[in-house]
Amino acid sequence: MLPIPAIPKLNESARNLFYHVPMWYVMIVCFLISAIYALKFLRKNRYKDDIISLEFVNVGIVFGCLGMVTGMEWANIAWGAPWSNDPKQVGAALCLLTYFAYIVLRNSVKDPNKQARLSAVYNVFAFALLVPLLFIIPAHFKSLHPGTDSKPFEALYTQAAAFRKLSLPAMVGWILLGVWIFDLRYRTKKLQNPELFV
């Protein structure tokens, strides 16, 4: 373990920065790629793109839930309660609910063509909702989270150099892990329904 700058109250738990925060970045990257492939599906109408879009949402949801649970564990000690209606907490929860709705919507339509088109359209709008929920709205409220007072990515620039040395590679590493898990799921799907991948 590298030495880290001492921060009152957080103490060693500041190391969570390398685990809790990247979860959210993995989720955002997954949802972003998912929305891009949803658009691609709407343009070219290939089921392959739809499956990619779906699997990225699945992986993103799991990482989002992990980010939520780890955040609540951390908040329970650092802020005194697992849930304190912090704007970022609420935004993240709403964002996760939007994507839960994506899965529900998808599974409620039986016709495969309709299912793919409908969920692609919903996916694009869900991502359009994610941007204000996670970046714009929390930036306008006082938050318990650091670095949200004015700019969305401020926390990344203002953190101590010792943190940045580790938090940036950690972020890249976690994102690659997320993409790898997506790839495993995608290949499994390919074996399950080879007819969709012509």
Added chain:
Amino acid sequence: MNMIRKIILAIAFLFYGIISNAQTADNVEMADILHQNGKIYLVVLVLVTIFAGIIFLLLRIEYKLNKLEKNERKKIEN
């Protein structure tokens, strides 16, 4: 089933390393109830959560692959 046993064994071995380390370091000042006030236990808790989540994800892929393998075997038999 065989694969699941292997995974459980792998996890057991992972933790075996931690346990055996803890035993040799009995009298040395180390991980004293997870560093008492340093709040390092929070990091441990978070790591355990993430580890459990990722294992859960991998197990789901495992089940899917198992099903596929079974289907393949049936196809070959018929």
